[in-house]
Amino acid sequence: MQEIEQGSSLTHDAYLRLKKNKLAMLSLYLLSALLILAVLTPWIAPYSYEQQDLELGASPPAVAHWFGTDVLGRDQLTRVLYGSRISLAVGLVATFVALCIGVLYGAIAGFVGGRVDQVMMRLVDVLYALPFAIFIILLTVVFGRSILLLFLAIGAVEWLTMARIIRGQVLSLKQQEFIQAATAMGQTRWQILRKHLIPNAIGPIVIYTTLTIPSVILLESFLSFLGLGIQPPQSSWGSLISYGVETMEEYPWLLVIPGLTLSLTLFSLNFLGDGLRDALDPRTSKD
């Protein structure tokens, strides 16, 4: 009698593969560190985010202020830390919302097909056609200004493209024999969607997600610039950068430091995304 073999799951195999990708793992650690810092900010920040030192004014990085201070003498490190709370939250939550809605919506439209698909996709077209700024202003007028609204508004815009991408993927996957095989086996449509269609569309999903997060972070700064997002003395990476741009010639560190933080985050996200896509595809070799 041979030894009884156990199975292994795709997620477990994917984790093993991901672990071998050094760049992706480094990015994962970096992102985790950033997240932890963002969560702990109220306790570890050296100053309060609204504490001004008008006598000091803008000063370059020094021992007392590692990242320097801004024109109002506020500690830049503290502001970057508080900014990461807003930016990461917007980036991750809004993208997650967009991802969930987009993947489900697109997959259902593609899988059910026919008139359902036509109606669903026309709705997407209509939403695409709405001017984004007016949409947000409308929302602010009705519900008042809040961070939650910001998430909602950005998520509500970003899922549209995701839905289209997924629908296209599902349409082509649907023709494959393994989907018929799953139907013939007696699986419910929901099971087929969840176990067979979406996992096979994971490549474009991951890629598009890593592209969405930075665009969401930048969108937030655009909205804040219009006065629809967060307001000073609160800060976000986007608002710090746009402020830094104005004073770039006199106080370069006000641009360089938040700029570097943002780029580092985006690089990490891209490397992690690439790593994840490869890891989740069993066709890339295990060793």
Added chain:
Amino acid sequence: MPLLEVENLSVAFHTRDGISEAVKNVSFSLEAGKTLGIVGESGSGKSVTCYSLLGLIPCPPGKVSQGRALFLGEDMLAMTDRQLRDIRGGKISMIFQDPMTSLTPHLRIGDQISESIRLHHPGLNKKQIKQKAIDALQEVGINDAEQRYNAYPHEYSGGMRQRVMIAMALATEPELLIADEPTTALDVTIQAQIIELLKDIQDQRQLAVIFITHDLAVIKSLADEVVVMQKGEIVERGPSLQVFNTPKHPYTQKLIAAIPTTAKPEELKNTINEDETVLDIKDLRTTYTSTSGFFFAPKIQYKHAVKQVSLSIHKGEILGLVGESGSGKSTLGKSVMQLVNYQQGEITLNGRNLASLGREALRHARRDFQMIFQDPYASLNPRMSVYDTLAEPLLLHGIVSKSDSKKLNQHVNALMDDVGLERRFLRKYPHEFSGGQRQRIAIARAIAVRPKLIIADEPVSALDVTIQAQILTLLLELSKKYQLTMLFISHDLAVVRYMCDRVAVMRAGEIVEQNTTERIFDQPTHEYTRALLSAIPCL
């Protein structure tokens, strides 16, 4: 002097996993007007050999590492790209396997032929070129060539397109024709016509032909000389009749033995219970509708794939469903599987009318009938390990509960034993397996729930002949072991003869003849059955 002389040709592919030698030390020669057959299974290097002569292998990763290929006294392997381009499609022409994809869809047939004529006869004027193209079409047996000249490829059938490909290949008056599996994608009756055509043309033109194929029977009737390739090497060569009648190399012997030529061996026969009908189909009609046009005013077109078919299968029986492409045999299988909607008729499985079941009830009833698909490369989810693939139906139909992982492991391992795969493969993913192994996985998945009926839709047509023989034997063994009832759909009569107890012949959506396998093969009554049988090339 021979027309083509290849000496010690070696081709290697440099990949990430190291160097793989696709062709090793291959030598052969071909006289004008003769036919050389190159036989081998997939991956044997038979196509690479010919492609490398014409500089058609992707390079890198491919590289001709040594050898000479003298064509009319000149070494083709030492030629520049420019010189080779003049030879390709000039002195040497090629025909490819798939006539469906090798013609440009948006150009008229006539224009495509004219184009290759123009390239190689720059002196001719438009009228002369058109006349030459029409002559070429007539030569390959296309009637009313002048009207067909202006047709587009999609208006031609598969066989017609392959004729056009041959016409294009001949239009430039080549001295050597390389035909790479030119009949593999065609129906058996069409295949016979194309082979006849090739023979005629060769006689008239004194053309030399290299015929690459995996099908021994086809090559026997065509080739003067045969080389058998295995893993990049020539293992046997000689005059065609000698190789087939007295094969010396064990691999050649194995290839020839793998072709099913007999009826089902006694020991693999199942006991058939004539009183118990598992599947009963009455007056089935399946029509495909395609809608085009605007959302609110769709135009609907109908295509009758299956018309008025009645069939029944007894317990333990294997019923063969034979027909050419487009005969509706796959649609019939999918109708039974409830994968396509049928408009009329009753499909009764074990006394239950499947159409009367609601969606939920049908889902549960699917445990009783499972399907094995044609293409093992497409029928397995690439992102599920073998274990998950096999565990899925067991969990779905509640044969094992998810919490009882020990029992699940046992079941899955037993399935691997059943289909002759090593248990340690369970953790692998479909892409790590060969076609034959994948089909074994697909079979294991189908029998996992112990269905009462299995529908096998061309389960071996995508496989090499030696693998095909193994899979057929496996299916017979399993059907005996588990008393399976099977609807076996195939275009290959030899396979059907080996597998089935009873055969139904299908043509244009209707069953024209139905009888025991013996009767069908010995005393076919319908003319279409006779035509099919006579078209099979035999060893």
